[in-house]
Amino acid sequence: MQHLDHDRLVYLALGESEAANGESTHLDTCEHCRAELTALQQVAGLGAETQGLADLPDPPEHIWQGIAAEISAAQALPSLTGAPRQQTVDQPLSGTSAERQVSGPTPERPINEPTERSVSEPTAERSVSGTTAGPEVPGAGSHWSEGRSSGRSRARRRGWSRWAATAVTAAAAAAVGVVGTVSVLRPDDPPPDPTPAVVAQAPLAAYGSTPPTATGDARVLDGGQLHLHVANLPSVPGYYEVWLINPTTMQMFSVGTLGGGSDALLPLPPNVDLSAYSVVDVSAEQYDNKPAHSGDSLLRGTLTG
Amino acid sequence: MTAPPQNPDPPVDDVALRFREGDEAALREAYDRYGRAVLHLATSMLANRADAEDVTQATFVAAWLGRDTFDPSKGSLIGWLLGIGRRKVIDRMRASARETRVVETVRQLPEPAQTGPDPDRVVDRLVIADELARLPDDQRRMLELAFYDDLTHQQIAAVTGVPLGTVKSHIRRGMASLKRRWEVDGAAPGPRPAGLSGAR
Numbered sequence: 001m002q003h004l005d006h007d008r009l010v011y012l013a014l015g016e017s018e019a020a021n022g023e024s025t026h027l028d029t030c031e032h033c034r035a036e037l038t039a040l041q042q043v044a045g046l047g048a049e050t051q052g053l054a055d056l057p058d059p060p061e062h063i064w065q066g067i068a069a070e071i072s073a074a075q076a077l078p079s080l081t082g083a084p085r086q087q088t089v090d091q092p093l094s095g096t097s098a099e100r101q102v103s104g105p106t107p108e109r110p111i112n113e114p115t116e117r118s119v120s121e122p123t124a125e126r127s128v129s130g131t132t133a134g135p136e137v138p139g140a141g142s143h144w145s146e147g148r149s150s151g152r153s154r155a156r157r158r159g160w161s162r163w164a165a166t167a168v169t170a171a172a173a174a175a176v177g178v179v180g181t182v183s184v185l186r187p188d189d190p191p192p193d194p195t196p197a198v199v200a201q202a203p204l205a206a207y208g209s210t211p212p213t214a215t216g217d218a219r220v221l222d223g224g225q226l227h228l229h230v231a232n233l234p235s236v237p238g239y240y241e242v243w244l245i246n247p248t249t250m251q252m253f254s255v256g257t258l259g260g261g262s263d264a265l266l267p268l269p270p271n272v273d274l275s276a277y278s279v280v281d282v283s284a285e286q287y288d289n290k291p292a293h294s295g296d297s298l299l300r301g302t303l304t305g
Numbered sequence: 306m307t308a309p310p311q312n313p314d315p316p317v318d319d320v321a322l323r324f325r326e327g328d329e330a331a332l333r334e335a336y337d338r339y340g341r342a343v344l345h346l347a348t349s350m351l352a353n354r355a356d357a358e359d360v361t362q363a364t365f366v367a368a369w370l371g372r373d374t375f376d377p378s379k380g381s382l383i384g385w386l387l388g389i390g391r392r393k394v395i396d397r398m399r400a401s402a403r404e405t406r407v408v409e410t411v412r413q414l415p416e417p418a419q420t421g422p423d424p425d426r427v428v429d430r431l432v433i434a435d436e437l438a439r440l441p442d443d444q445r446r447m448l449e450l451a452f453y454d455d456l457t458h459q460q461i462a463a464v465t466g467v468p469l470g471t472v473k474s475h476i477r478r479g480m481a482s483l484k485r486r487w488e489v490d491g492a493a494p495g496p497r498p499a500g501l502s503g504a505r
Contacts, residue, residue: 007473010480014451016458043484046426046433047452053434056341059361063344064336066362071332071369250404292403 004033013040197222202280202301210234210298218280218301226255226266228282233298236284242266243293244277247302251277252293258282278303321382325372332369339383340365342431343390349427350394360397364390383435384490387428391492394424428492436486437479444479447472 004012004023011017019027027034204216216230228242240258245251256266268274282299320338323331343364347357368375368389375385437445450456450464458476462469 006481007477010477011458011473013480014476039484039488040480042429043433043480043487044452046429046487047437047448047483049426049430050434050437051453053342053345053431054438056345059340059344060358063340063358063362064333067332067336067365067369070362070366074366074370251400252403253400291399 003030004037006036009033009037009040013037013044015044196225200274200303200305202303204230204280204282204299204301207281207297207300214298216282216299216301218303220268220274220303221265224268224270226268226280228258228264228266228280230258230262230282230299233282234284236298238284238286238288240298241283241285241293243281243283244268244272244274245279245281246276247279248276252281253277254291254293257285274303321375321377324369324382325375325377327372332365335368335382335386336365339386342383342435343386346387346390346424346427346431347394349422350424351397356397356401360390360393363393367393380490381432381435381486384432387431387490388492391424391428425492429487432490432492433483433487436483440479440482443467443471444475444482447475448479448483451476 004026008017008023012019012023027037198219199222200220202218204218206212206214211232211234213232214230214234215232216228219227219229221227226242230240233240242255242258242264243252244255253269255268256264258264280299280301280303281293281297283294284296284298285294320331320334324335340361344357344361347360347364348354351357351360364386368386371389375382437448440448446465447461447467450461451458456464458469458472461467461476462472465472467475
């Protein structure tokens with residue numbers, strides 16, 4: 001039997017008519033027609049669920065205000081969110097300039113008037129207070145740079161200029177490529193050469209009930225990598241995962257996992273704000289397919305420049 | 306969601322292209338058209354209204370800053386925006402669960418079960434609604450009668466006074482458009498004839 005006529009499939013999908021004997025037999029054996037019918041049924045089901053969606057209410061104006069303000073800030077500022085704190089100015093600065101932050105005080109809201117022509121009401125106050133500091137996960141699941149979404153972090157965000165965003169994304173991509181091959185160093189391997197400047201570091205100490213002999217060091221390297229050195233971690237049934245935590249909000253995101261060695265080099269998202277996400281945390285995770293922090297922290301330390 | 310239905314054959318939409326080129330007016334137009342869909346997606350999934358608004362805001366900011374990655378040839382602007390929004394919603398849900406989990410660790414509470422509708426389904430629904438709004442008036446009207454009022458083609462012909470053959474052809478063409486759009490812009494991963502949009 002030939003494939004079912006497409007019109008017939010539409011009618012069957014809409015319940016307009018029943019499949020005749022021959023049609024049923026064909027559908028039982030023909031993957032193509034069956035898939036087509038299934039797809040049309042799905043579409044019909046979705047279509048039935050669209051009632052009311054044509055009349056959705058407009059979003060409140062303050063959302064637009066927030067978008068405009070955030071974008072203005074992101075585009076107006078020449079420096080980077082991924083840059084570490086100001087104490088790094090005494091570090092030797094070499095390499096490309098794209099990843100340097102600009103020194104000096106950063107105005108909190110440098111762009112008072114969003115550039116969008118349609119911003120009509122000055123509701124900036126609402127747009128800041130109305131956006132809860134959300135648990136944004138920098139870099140997670142998105143491969144482009146983005147501004148931070150929360151009002152609180154917006155106040156201290158250092159924005160991206162477009163060229164810088166492009167440059168750093170490319171640099172981060174390159175870094176990921178390299179790190180992919182050397183992410184877990186042999187225990188006695190020397191650090192990568194040439195040694196990048198350390199722009200922030202944190203001694204890691206045993207946390208909670210972890211035996212106090214567990215220790216470590218975290219170093220943020222110029223170029224956006226986190227170098228972890230750990231020692232005497234208790235053995236765990238699963239694996240170790242590295243997190244950056246914002247101690248104010250307890251928002252966090254995963255930086256990566258530790259292999260069996262005592263050193264690991266993990267790429268940081270290019271737009272991470274280390275002044276906010278200042279706590280380095282090493283947790284014990286189970287192979288439980290749950291992406292969230294287990295709550296079982298082994299080591300912690302706070303980054304300082 | 307807001308494509309004016311009185312325009313039976315919409316001209317080629319250049320908002321997506323202008324958006325990609327960095328035209329700020331196109332950002333506003335995109336927001337005016339699709340902001341409510343993104344907000345609907347977020348409010349459908351997130352219990353907290355402020356979170357939903359935050360996700361909506363973050364979606365448009367991320368879309369704008371990442372507009373270089375938008376490929377209009379691979380899908381519609383709204384499909385791409387909803388893809389971003391969906392990811393941000395999921396990030397937000399995970400982060401909330403994570404926070405809750407950390408806070409509750411002492412009590413060893415299990416991770417809260419994910420409730421609410423499937424985000425993919427909400428995205429699919431919004432994509433279909435958008436395409437429905439773009440269909441020529443007659444096609445849209447016939448499909449709405451079939452979808453919402455569950456009328457048979459015969460009944461639709463009777464209600465509208467349109468000949469049965471015409472009703473059938475409108476519905477057939479409308480369904481084809483919806484299906485095509487769903488295959489390009491729909492959220493669910495997995496094999497579909499038209500492949501996936503590049504937005505996710």
